[in-house]
Structure formats: structure tokens, C-alpha cells
Amino acid sequence: MSRKKRQNGAQKPVATADGYNNFKAKLGNNTQNIQTGGMYMPGYITRNRVMLEFAYRSSFLVGAGVDSMADDMTRKGVSITSKLEPGQKGKVDTFWDDLAIWDGLNDTLKWSRLYGGVVLIEGQDMSTPLKLDRIKEGQFKGVMCLDRWMVNPSYYDLVTDYGPEFGKPKFYKVITNQQGIPPWKIHHSRLIRMEGDSLPFQQAQTENGWGMSVVERIFERIEAFDTATVGTTQLIHKAHLRTYSIEKLRNILAAGGDLEKALMKHMDMIREYQTIEGMTIMDAADKFETHSYSFAGIADVLLRFAEQVSGATGIPLVRLFGQSPAGFSTGDGDLENYYSRVNSLQERRLRRHIRWLMEISWRSLFGEPLPEDFTFEFNKLWEMSDTDRSTMASNVTTALATAVRDLSMPPAAALNDLRNLSEVLGIGGSITDEDIEDAKSQWQEDEPETIPTPPIGDPVSKKPVGDSESNRANSRWFLRWFTDKR
Numbered sequence: 001m002s003r004k005k006r007q008n009g010a011q012k013p014v015a016t017a018d019g020y021n022n023f024k025a026k027l028g029n030n031t032q033n034i035q036t037g038g039m040y041m042p043g044y045i046t047r048n049r050v051m052l053e054f055a056y057r058s059s060f061l062v063g064a065g066v067d068s069m070a071d072d073m074t075r076k077g078v079s080i081t082s083k084l085e086p087g088q089k090g091k092v093d094t095f096w097d098d099l100a101i102w103d104g105l106n107d108t109l110k111w112s113r114l115y116g117g118v119v120l121i122e123g124q125d126m127s128t129p130l131k132l133d134r135i136k137e138g139q140f141k142g143v144m145c146l147d148r149w150m151v152n153p154s155y156y157d158l159v160t161d162y163g164p165e166f167g168k169p170k171f172y173k174v175i176t177n178q179q180g181i182p183p184w185k186i187h188h189s190r191l192i193r194m195e196g197d198s199l200p201f202q203q204a205q206t207e208n209g210w211g212m213s214v215v216e217r218i219f220e221r222i223e224a225f226d227t228a229t230v231g232t233t234q235l236i237h238k239a240h241l242r243t244y245s246i247e248k249l250r251n252i253l254a255a256g257g258d259l260e261k262a263l264m265k266h267m268d269m270i271r272e273y274q275t276i277e278g279m280t281i282m283d284a285a286d287k288f289e290t291h292s293y294s295f296a297g298i299a300d301v302l303l304r305f306a307e308q309v310s311g312a313t314g315i316p317l318v319r320l321f322g323q324s325p326a327g328f329s330t331g332d333g334d335l336e337n338y339y340s341r342v343n344s345l346q347e348r349r350l351r352r353h354i355r356w357l358m359e360i361s362w363r364s365l366f367g368e369p370l371p372e373d374f375t376f377e378f379n380k381l382w383e384m385s386d387t388d389r390s391t392m393a394s395n396v397t398t399a400l401a402t403a404v405r406d407l408s409m410p411p412a413a414a415l416n417d418l419r420n421l422s423e424v425l426g427i428g429g430s431i432t433d434e435d436i437e438d439a440k441s442q443w444q445e446d447e448p449e450t451i452p453t454p455p456i457g458d459p460v461s462k463k464p465v466g467d468s469e470s471n472r473a474n475s476r477w478f479l480r481w482f483t484d485k486r
Helices: 049-058 060-074 088-098 101-115 201-206 214-237 249-255 257-273 298-313 332-349 351-366 386-406 411-420 433-445 467-485
Strands: 003-005 011-013 078-080 118-122 143-147 151-153 171-174 185-187 191-194 240-245 287-292 376-378
Touching (some): 049 060, 049 214, 060 214, 060 298, 088 351, 101 143, 101 351, 249 257, 332 351, 386 411
Antiparallel strands (some): 078 376
16 A cells, blocks of 8 residues: 655555546545545544543533443343242342442443443452352352553463453452552452453554443544534524624724713613613614524534434434434334344343353352353343233233143242243232242142143133133133132
8 A cells, every 4th residue: 555644744544546536536535635635543532541531520421322331231130031949039139239239230331331441350369260169158248340440450461271361361450559449469260351342452452451432432423512512502692693883983992081981881871771671872873783693403413413423322312312202203213223232232241241240149149059051131121011011911921821721831830930020021029939839839739630621712701712812811710720729
């Protein structure tokens, strides 16, 4: 690739001659036109900690761009979908709430997005590798969030074992000037490392191995939006201008003295009496005019800048600005796409770490490793309407009733599934461990063949019904059957 020097001495790459070029019309990437004068320059905002912090404190858009994604990734938590003993799921949820683990993960995500890197640590001797099989009951005491500016990674001593941490620092030394935090030397197996936006290897080296702040990519668009907003604010002060033409004004100002004092006295009188019911008194040769400014089109310009900020952050307008969309749009489609993106980030950047924390929490709570079939799912962020929730509740109870009737599913398992879905369905939350145990004992006492088969139609009217009505009838029979068994 050929190069030419810029006026300031810096080297600027010139595009190759490949592709369409019209030298007479100065069209194309290899011709001298305005378009070819542009280039991308590194901003290196990520390494400017003070500016990032001031932007986060003063700009609501920077704050929303950093916080919104982190808040949504940790807002709904997870649902354990594997088979557990009654009460274990509730104990784990309570344990995480008591130790504020979700809050720690939220802070970790926020500061990794702001600074481009953060670590999250947990207890025992920090300098030794974490041995999961040595964690005893009551040993896990919670998490602590340290941002990238609070630790010095050991880039002279890297992880050589193949895996997700290969090539990353083996130890992190806490900077001793951080008040209240001991000068720990932390082994990499005791922390969760998050790096913000990922960078290619060479660029990551310029950031001391960390990633990039999310603010760096959106900073220029936010500056444009703030400039447009502040400029509009300035226009408000000039929305209504009044001009007063005075004959021989220059001569009066040049003479000064009594003439200038008389002029100022006259102007003060005009300002004092120029009210709705007042009157402007002036010389016959003077001229008084008002000028109004039209704000037509400014709202569209601000909206376009806001859309650019929204596109840069990947957060829809309805979530970023907290405003309902105008016109016929409800914003549901934008939110649905955004929540899908949040879910993909949860799967990529949180699942492995949450399972690791679940393993530690489980051992600290119950003194045993996680069940081999332990799985969990991130709870959906989409809030269903009452109609959709009612429809889903009916479908789930119908499916459970069918499973109990046709597949000999134990009623205790059906009750347990219904309780696990209570946060989504809005029903089943009142099912207790005693209810599940009673259903289990009664199921064991009765032979499966003695379980009454639900009627084909409505059990009350005995009237044949269609498929959808039959499902509703089976659902009612399922709930009535459980009531009789209890």
C-alpha cells in the first residue's frame, strides 16, 4: 500500500487503486476528493480513566450505555431446571440474595463495560489455587468487585494450561493504596475476569491485556448528541429577539457623558414599562422590531442523533431514553430484539461464571458437589401481558395434566414443576414442600392403575368437546384431582 505524508508529518494510508475510479470527476477511493480525506484515528479513551469517570458521572447517556446492559443481564436471575430435593432451590436463591452475589455480578459487568476490564474474587487464601473439593459448609462468604485500575496483572507469569484462561495472567496484585483492601496476591482461579469489549491481540496489548471500554465506540456519537442538545438550548434564549434602531447611535456613544446616560435611562424605561399592558415610548425617528425564531426541524435532527446513539450502544430508544415511542409503534419489536441480544451475552459471558459460583455456593450450603444433571436457564426479560400469562398458565397445566394421565408422571413432580414456573406463570407459588411430600406419599400408596382416567369431555357436563375445550377440561380435572388427593 502506498503512503503519503500529511501536513503535520503523520503517515496516512492511501487506498489502493482497486475498484471504480473516475479521475476527471474525482470519484473513487484513489482520487483526490473530500471522501478520501477521511480516516480513522485511535482515540484511546479506554486508558483515560479520569475522563471515563467524569463522563459516567455527568452524562446520562454514558451512564445508560454502561448500566442498561449490565442491569438487564442480571435483573431476572436464573431458574434451576434440574431435579432437586424440595427446598434446595429456595435455599440457593436465598443464599445468593443474602450474599448479594447478583449485585456483585452487576457491578462487575458495569465496571468492565466502563473501564474495559474487572475482576471478581472470593474467599480463602488468595495466593493459592482454588480447590473446589475442599470447600466446606459455610465457607463461602461472598464476592468482591475490583476494577482494572485496582490490580496489577502478572504479565510476566502467564497461565500455560490450555483452557479459557490460557495466556492470561496467573496472579493479580491488589494495589496497596486502595483503602481498606489488603495487598492481596490473587490466583487467577479465584476470580472472574471480564474484559469489556473484546479487542484483537495487538490492540489488547496496548491496553495492558484488557479489553476496551464500551464508551470508546459511542463517545463521538454522544458528543454529537450533546452538541445538538446544547445548541438547541442556546437557541431557546434567542427564540424571541427585539431590536431597537436609534438615529445617530454611534455619535451618542462616541460623545458619551450625559447623552449616553440619557440613552441608557431611556432603555431602562422601555424595559420597565414594556409589559403586556405597557407601552413603548420612543422618538419618531427610532424603529422597534421583534424577530421570532422557528424551531421547525430541530426535533427531527435531535431524533436522528438519538437514533445514532441508540445504534452505537445497541440499546433501543425506548430502553436507552426511557421514553415511549411516538406514533403507532409500541417499541415491542425493538425490545424483543434487544432482549435476544442480552440473552446471547448472558450465554456467552455469564453462563460459565454463574455455574462456577453455583458450584461454590452448593458446596458451602450442602457440603456436596452439584448434581451431575444440574442445569439452569436465564429467566426471560420479556414481561408478558396478563392475557399471555393466562394462556401460558393454561397450556402448562394442561401439559402437566396430560403427563400425569398418559405418562404416569408423579403428581409430586408435576407440582414441583408448577412451583418452579410460578414466577413466569403467576400460579403455583403457594405450593409448599409439604404439598409435594403429601402428593409423593399418596402416589406411592396408590397403584398407578387405580388412578381415575379423566373423561373425554367436560367432567361436569359429560358433554363431548373440541380439542381446545377438552384441554381446558383436562386442566380442570388435573387441579381437581390434586385437590382430592390432598
